[in-house]
Amino acid sequence: MDIEQLIRQELADKRHMQTGWTEPVPRVQAGIRRRRRRRYTVASSVVAAAVLVGLGAVNILQDRTPEAVTPAQGTIAWTDTPASLPNLTRRSPRPDVRACTESDLAGKPWAESNTIAASGAKTYTVLIANGSDTRCTLGSAPQLTALRSGDGEPTALAASTQAAQHAGAQMPATVDPGEPVRLDITVTPCANAAPPTYSSVAITIGQHHVTVPGITPGCEFAVSPWYVQAPLINAPLTVSMSAPGTVRRGSTLTYQVTIANTADQAFKLNPCPVYQQGVGEVTRTYQLNCSTTTIPKHASLTYEMHLDVPASATPGPSKVTWMAALANGTVAIANLATGGETVQIVE
């Protein structure tokens, strides 16, 4: 018998018969039901997971899509309730770091004339930007030099020391890259002080004398320490203003301010904020009309504002400023990018 026949015989042998199941159909049917339940559970879980993932994705997308701010319905009237500003919150003083070097302050300084005293003394704020890419600290007192009238010799000025003239001045001056360090220089004109006259005032930085353009000659000088002006802390509100292009001096300027809440939760105006408005050098502080105490999320409120333009105001362009101050010392400044809106003051 050949091998193939032997294999056929072996495989067909009765020894290999198997006992059948007593209840084959219920046995298989139960298994199929079990499989269907498992498949149903898995499918349900997958669908539930897909729905959850979908909902999560929708939420994320909604979070990423800024909601449009609902414009205010109507304008809230102006109320004449004078107030005073609370203590405003500013950025915390930063710790001292490495001393600023000559190369850090290699840029050109510039001066801003801000006050003229009754005596005729002018106080300039001089700014020099930190041109490096790291933070540095200026702790030493600034040294001034100027050209003496008559012989034109560069002379170290015996300037008296004065306090910084600005609110929020922090000393020693730790300046970030690109941020300006400041000092105030007060020049007393020679009509009120003894000659000689000094001109071309320069600041000594390292081994160099850097002339500050725009400072008038004078006979006596006072200088403040180096300082940085810490910025105010902004409240989570966006304020815009809309003013007419021109206003007659001596009249009342009526304009509108819109406070928008772009956050995902309502903003409570409680305690009621105050605001400071100004044109030119004149500022006034009032209580906001808090007849509406809440700005809903993604909504805005529009307020009517009245501002008296002095009869003595100089005709020409002038900036109208508006800033709300909240009880916690944070502020909301109108037209933050430009600091206000320019109006033309006319006769």
Place this chain on the structure above:
Amino acid sequence: MPSWDAPPSFESYVRDRHRELLRFAYLLSGDAHLAADLVQDALERTGMAWRRVHKHDDPGGYVRRVIVNRYLNRLRSLRRERLTDATPEVAHVDSEPRDEQLWDAITSLPKQQRTVLVLRYYDDLSESQIAATLGCSVGTVKSNASRALAKLRAALASRDLDGSDV
């Protein structure tokens, strides 16, 4: 979820064919328990797809393919596979005493070769049908069959040398 009841045609198929399928699975695996698992698994899968399988008029081929594939892919079968000369458990024992050497030689073949032998000499499938069932080429079927026969011949020749009869 609605309850599932076996269609009458599936019920009669299971009732009529499950013994035959158990034997087929046993010849493949050499293990009665594994054979029962394979047949149960294959019938459940067939039942799930019964409407489609029945429509094609070849439920036997479908079930056989499932049993073979599950057997060849089953990692557990590696542990259950009998590679020794121990006699597999059987349900019925022939009254005549028999030489177990051929069966031992068959069960000691690699799975692929044993599957080819069972399909060829038990199910009487052609080489092309075996190739379709296993999802391989006819050449692979031929080589597996040839190697299996060579091993069995060698096993029987060694038995003859020992002085035994076939």
